[in-house]
Amino acid sequence: MPDLKTIIEKSFGVSSLHVAMPPAVLWGGFGVVLFIYLVMSATFLYHWGTYSYHPVKVKVVGGIYFIGSFVLIAVMLISIFGYLASLS
Amino acid sequence: MMKLEQGEQIVREVSKHWFVLFSKVIFLAVFVIIPPILYILLRLGGIDFSTILEGNTGFLFAGATALWFLIIWINFFVIWTNYHLDVLILTTDKVIDVNQHALFYRDISTCRLDRIQDVTVEVRGIIPSLLDFGRITIQTAGEEDNFIINGMPKPYDVKEAILAQAHQAIESWRPNTEPAQLQNAGT
DSSP states (O other): OOOHHHHHHHHHTOSOOOBOOOHHHHHHHHHHHHHHHHHHHHHHHHHHHHHOSOHHHHHHHHHHHHHHHHHHHHHHHHHHHHHHHHHO | OOOOOTTOOEEEEEEOOHHHHHHHHHHHHHHHTHHHHHHHHHHHTTOOGGGTBOSOHHHHHHHHHHHHHHHHHHHHHHHHHHHHTOEEEEESSEEEEEEEEETTEEEEEEEEGGGEEEEEEEOOSHHHHHHTEEEEEEEESTTOOOEEEEEEESHHHHHHHHHHHHHHHHHHHHHHHHHHHHHHHHO
16 A cells, blocks of 8 residues: 555655645744634633623633643644754 | 612522533534544554654644644633523512523523413423423413523422512512502592
8 A cells, every 4th residue: 555655746746745834834823823712712701701690600610711722722832843843 | 791670689590401511512522532533543544744744743743633622622612601601590570581592692581570470391301300400481471472491400499489589579569559559449
Protein backbone atom coordinates (compact mmCIF):
# COMPACT_ATOMS: atom_id res chain seq x y z
CA MET A 1 0.00 0.00 0.00
CA PRO A 2 1.51 3.39 -0.99
CA ASP A 3 2.11 5.89 1.79
CA LEU A 4 0.48 9.34 2.04
CA LYS A 5 3.45 11.11 0.46
CA THR A 6 3.39 8.89 -2.63
CA ILE A 7 -0.38 9.27 -3.03
CA ILE A 8 -0.20 13.09 -2.85
CA GLU A 9 2.86 13.30 -5.11
CA LYS A 10 1.14 11.16 -7.76
CA SER A 11 -2.14 13.10 -7.44
CA PHE A 12 -0.52 16.52 -7.87
CA GLY A 13 2.19 15.35 -10.27
CA VAL A 14 5.10 16.54 -8.15
CA SER A 15 8.31 14.64 -7.63
CA SER A 16 9.29 15.67 -4.12
CA LEU A 17 6.66 17.06 -1.75
CA HIS A 18 7.88 18.41 1.55
CA VAL A 19 6.33 21.70 2.66
CA ALA A 20 6.31 23.77 5.83
CA MET A 21 3.15 25.27 7.29
CA PRO A 22 3.60 29.04 6.81
CA PRO A 23 3.76 31.00 10.10
CA ALA A 24 1.27 33.54 8.72
CA VAL A 25 -1.34 30.80 8.30
CA LEU A 26 -0.81 29.55 11.85
CA TRP A 27 -0.90 33.00 13.45
CA GLY A 28 -3.81 34.11 11.25
CA GLY A 29 -5.80 31.04 12.24
CA PHE A 30 -4.95 31.57 15.88
CA GLY A 31 -6.06 35.21 15.63
CA VAL A 32 -9.44 34.22 14.19
CA VAL A 33 -9.95 31.62 16.93
CA LEU A 34 -8.98 34.13 19.62
CA PHE A 35 -11.40 36.72 18.20
CA ILE A 36 -14.31 34.25 18.15
CA TYR A 37 -13.41 33.12 21.67
CA LEU A 38 -13.43 36.72 22.97
CA VAL A 39 -16.81 37.42 21.33
CA MET A 40 -18.30 34.26 22.85
CA SER A 41 -16.84 35.06 26.28
CA ALA A 42 -18.28 38.57 26.17
CA THR A 43 -21.66 37.07 25.21
CA PHE A 44 -21.54 34.65 28.13
CA LEU A 45 -20.59 37.38 30.59
CA TYR A 46 -23.43 39.57 29.34
CA HIS A 47 -26.03 36.80 29.68
CA TRP A 48 -24.79 35.61 33.07
CA GLY A 49 -24.65 39.14 34.43
CA THR A 50 -27.97 40.31 32.99
CA TYR A 51 -30.33 37.36 33.27
CA SER A 52 -29.02 34.94 35.90
CA TYR A 53 -30.66 34.68 39.31
CA HIS A 54 -27.65 32.89 40.85
CA PRO A 55 -24.62 35.19 40.88
CA VAL A 56 -22.50 32.82 43.00
CA LYS A 57 -23.22 29.81 40.76
CA VAL A 58 -22.43 31.87 37.68
CA LYS A 59 -19.12 33.03 39.18
CA VAL A 60 -18.08 29.42 39.86
CA VAL A 61 -19.12 28.22 36.39
CA GLY A 62 -17.50 31.29 34.81
CA GLY A 63 -14.26 30.48 36.65
CA ILE A 64 -14.32 26.91 35.30
CA TYR A 65 -15.01 28.23 31.80
CA PHE A 66 -12.12 30.69 31.81
CA ILE A 67 -9.62 28.27 33.41
CA GLY A 68 -10.50 25.53 30.90
CA SER A 69 -10.34 27.81 27.90
CA PHE A 70 -7.09 29.40 29.15
CA VAL A 71 -5.47 25.93 29.28
CA LEU A 72 -6.66 25.07 25.76
CA ILE A 73 -5.51 28.40 24.31
CA ALA A 74 -2.15 27.96 26.06
CA VAL A 75 -1.78 24.50 24.47
CA MET A 76 -2.53 26.04 21.06
CA LEU A 77 0.07 28.77 21.61
CA ILE A 78 2.72 26.29 22.79
CA SER A 79 1.95 24.09 19.78
CA ILE A 80 2.45 26.98 17.35
CA PHE A 81 5.70 28.06 19.03
CA GLY A 82 6.89 24.45 19.21
CA TYR A 83 6.15 23.79 15.54
CA LEU A 84 7.79 27.01 14.36
CA ALA A 85 10.83 26.25 16.53
CA SER A 86 11.05 22.77 14.98
CA LEU A 87 11.24 24.35 11.50
CA SER A 88 14.39 26.30 12.20
CA MET B 1 -33.17 40.01 35.83
CA MET B 2 -36.94 40.20 35.92
CA LYS B 3 -38.48 43.44 37.19
CA LEU B 4 -41.16 42.79 39.77
CA GLU B 5 -44.02 45.00 40.85
CA GLN B 6 -43.91 46.88 44.11
CA GLY B 7 -44.41 44.53 47.04
CA GLU B 8 -44.08 41.46 44.82
CA GLN B 9 -41.60 38.83 45.98
CA ILE B 10 -40.10 35.72 44.44
CA VAL B 11 -41.46 32.66 46.24
CA ARG B 12 -39.76 29.96 44.24
CA GLU B 13 -37.45 29.74 41.25
CA VAL B 14 -37.17 26.39 39.48
CA SER B 15 -34.61 25.45 36.86
CA LYS B 16 -35.16 22.46 34.62
CA HIS B 17 -34.04 19.01 35.73
CA TRP B 18 -30.34 18.18 35.32
CA PHE B 19 -31.26 15.34 32.96
CA VAL B 20 -32.48 17.94 30.45
CA LEU B 21 -28.96 19.40 30.42
CA PHE B 22 -27.40 15.93 30.32
CA SER B 23 -29.49 14.86 27.31
CA LYS B 24 -28.34 17.96 25.42
CA VAL B 25 -24.61 17.69 26.19
CA ILE B 26 -24.21 13.93 25.85
CA PHE B 27 -23.70 14.26 22.08
CA LEU B 28 -20.61 16.37 22.79
CA ALA B 29 -18.99 13.22 24.23
CA VAL B 30 -18.99 11.78 20.69
CA PHE B 31 -17.00 14.78 19.48
CA VAL B 32 -14.56 14.48 22.41
CA ILE B 33 -13.44 11.02 21.35
CA ILE B 34 -12.93 11.93 17.67
CA PRO B 35 -9.28 13.19 17.98
CA PRO B 36 -7.92 10.08 19.77
CA ILE B 37 -9.81 7.79 17.36
CA LEU B 38 -8.48 9.77 14.39
CA TYR B 39 -4.95 9.54 15.78
CA ILE B 40 -5.25 5.76 16.21
CA LEU B 41 -6.72 5.33 12.72
CA LEU B 42 -3.92 7.40 11.15
CA ARG B 43 -1.33 5.31 12.98
CA LEU B 44 -2.98 2.03 12.00
CA GLY B 45 -3.31 3.19 8.40
CA GLY B 46 0.36 4.11 8.26
CA ILE B 47 -0.49 7.70 7.36
CA ASP B 48 2.33 9.92 8.54
CA PHE B 49 2.07 13.66 7.90
CA SER B 50 5.75 14.15 8.71
CA THR B 51 6.57 12.76 5.27
CA ILE B 52 4.92 15.74 3.55
CA LEU B 53 5.15 18.46 6.22
CA GLU B 54 8.37 19.87 7.51
CA GLY B 55 8.96 20.23 11.24
CA ASN B 56 7.45 18.36 14.16
CA THR B 57 3.89 17.52 13.08
CA GLY B 58 3.08 16.32 16.61
CA PHE B 59 2.84 20.00 17.59
CA LEU B 60 0.36 20.61 14.79
CA PHE B 61 -1.78 17.69 15.88
CA ALA B 62 -1.70 18.90 19.50
CA GLY B 63 -2.70 22.41 18.44
CA ALA B 64 -5.53 21.15 16.24
CA THR B 65 -6.77 18.92 19.08
CA ALA B 66 -6.73 21.88 21.49
CA LEU B 67 -8.72 23.93 18.97
CA TRP B 68 -11.22 21.08 18.61
CA PHE B 69 -11.65 20.85 22.39
CA LEU B 70 -12.03 24.63 22.66
CA ILE B 71 -14.94 24.50 20.19
CA ILE B 72 -16.55 21.71 22.25
CA TRP B 73 -15.85 23.65 25.46
CA ILE B 74 -17.58 26.79 24.14
CA ASN B 75 -20.51 24.70 22.83
CA PHE B 76 -20.94 23.13 26.24
CA PHE B 77 -21.22 26.55 27.88
CA VAL B 78 -23.69 27.75 25.24
CA ILE B 79 -25.91 24.77 26.15
CA TRP B 80 -25.35 25.31 29.87
CA THR B 81 -26.21 29.04 29.61
CA ASN B 82 -29.46 28.26 27.76
CA TYR B 83 -30.28 25.63 30.39
CA HIS B 84 -29.40 27.89 33.32
CA LEU B 85 -31.47 30.84 32.11
CA ASP B 86 -34.52 28.70 31.29
CA VAL B 87 -36.51 29.00 34.52
CA LEU B 88 -39.94 29.06 36.06
CA ILE B 89 -40.43 31.81 38.62
CA LEU B 90 -43.28 31.80 41.10
CA THR B 91 -43.90 35.15 42.75
CA THR B 92 -46.54 36.33 45.18
CA ASP B 93 -48.55 37.71 42.22
CA LYS B 94 -47.78 35.62 39.16
CA VAL B 95 -46.04 32.74 37.44
CA ILE B 96 -43.29 33.70 35.01
CA ASP B 97 -41.99 31.21 32.47
CA VAL B 98 -38.66 32.20 30.91
CA ASN B 99 -37.88 30.20 27.78
CA GLN B 100 -34.26 30.54 26.74
CA HIS B 101 -34.23 28.93 23.29
CA ALA B 102 -30.80 30.22 22.25
CA LEU B 103 -28.33 32.87 23.38
CA PHE B 104 -30.22 35.65 21.64
CA TYR B 105 -33.66 34.09 21.56
CA ARG B 106 -35.71 34.14 24.74
CA ASP B 107 -39.38 34.62 25.44
CA ILE B 108 -41.07 35.36 28.73
CA SER B 109 -44.67 34.40 29.49
CA THR B 110 -46.51 35.67 32.52
CA CYS B 111 -49.71 34.50 34.16
CA ARG B 112 -51.37 36.16 37.14
CA LEU B 113 -52.15 33.73 39.94
CA ASP B 114 -55.84 34.68 39.96
CA ARG B 115 -56.08 33.57 36.31
CA ILE B 116 -54.95 30.02 37.07
CA GLN B 117 -57.74 27.47 36.81
CA ASP B 118 -55.85 24.21 37.12
CA VAL B 119 -52.35 22.78 37.15
CA THR B 120 -51.67 19.41 35.54
CA VAL B 121 -48.57 17.26 35.94
CA GLU B 122 -47.49 14.70 33.37
CA VAL B 123 -44.61 12.34 34.10
CA ARG B 124 -44.21 10.10 31.07
CA GLY B 125 -41.56 7.42 30.58
CA ILE B 126 -39.14 5.39 32.65
CA ILE B 127 -36.39 7.97 33.07
CA PRO B 128 -38.73 10.84 34.07
CA SER B 129 -40.45 8.52 36.55
CA LEU B 130 -37.17 7.34 38.07
CA LEU B 131 -35.57 10.79 38.21
CA ASP B 132 -38.79 12.58 39.16
CA PHE B 133 -39.27 15.19 36.48
CA GLY B 134 -42.03 15.94 33.99
CA ARG B 135 -44.30 18.40 32.28
CA ILE B 136 -46.43 20.97 34.06
CA THR B 137 -49.42 22.48 32.30
CA ILE B 138 -51.01 25.55 33.83
CA GLN B 139 -54.52 26.11 32.54
CA THR B 140 -55.49 29.74 32.53
CA ALA B 141 -58.83 31.48 32.38
CA GLY B 142 -60.09 33.26 29.31
CA GLU B 143 -58.38 33.25 25.93
CA GLU B 144 -54.85 33.14 27.26
CA ASP B 145 -52.69 30.23 26.12
CA ASN B 146 -51.96 27.49 28.60
CA PHE B 147 -48.49 27.35 30.13
CA ILE B 148 -46.60 24.20 29.20
CA ILE B 149 -43.27 23.74 30.94
CA ASN B 150 -41.23 20.62 30.20
CA GLY B 151 -38.48 19.03 32.29
CA MET B 152 -39.58 20.36 35.66
CA PRO B 153 -37.91 18.62 38.63
CA LYS B 154 -40.26 17.44 41.42
CA PRO B 155 -43.32 18.48 39.36
CA TYR B 156 -45.86 17.54 42.04
CA ASP B 157 -44.09 19.79 44.58
CA VAL B 158 -44.05 22.62 42.05
CA LYS B 159 -47.74 22.08 41.32
CA GLU B 160 -48.57 22.22 45.03
CA ALA B 161 -46.50 25.37 45.44
CA ILE B 162 -48.27 27.10 42.53
CA LEU B 163 -51.74 26.13 43.74
CA ALA B 164 -50.95 27.12 47.33
CA GLN B 165 -49.61 30.47 46.21
CA ALA B 166 -52.62 31.02 43.91
CA HIS B 167 -54.97 30.23 46.79
CA GLN B 168 -53.05 32.55 49.09
CA ALA B 169 -53.09 35.34 46.51
CA ILE B 170 -56.85 35.03 45.97
CA GLU B 171 -57.44 35.03 49.72
CA SER B 172 -55.31 38.13 50.21
CA TRP B 173 -57.16 40.05 47.44
CA ARG B 174 -60.67 39.09 48.60
CA PRO B 175 -61.01 41.54 51.58
CA ASN B 176 -60.13 44.46 49.28
CA THR B 177 -62.68 43.54 46.62
CA GLU B 178 -65.64 42.48 48.74
CA PRO B 179 -66.58 45.91 50.27
CA ALA B 180 -66.44 47.52 46.83
CA GLN B 181 -68.63 44.81 45.37
CA LEU B 182 -71.13 45.21 48.21
CA GLN B 183 -71.18 48.97 47.74
CA ASN B 184 -71.80 48.56 44.01
CA ALA B 185 -74.55 46.06 44.68
CA GLY B 186 -76.31 48.52 47.07
CA THR B 187 -76.35 51.43 44.66
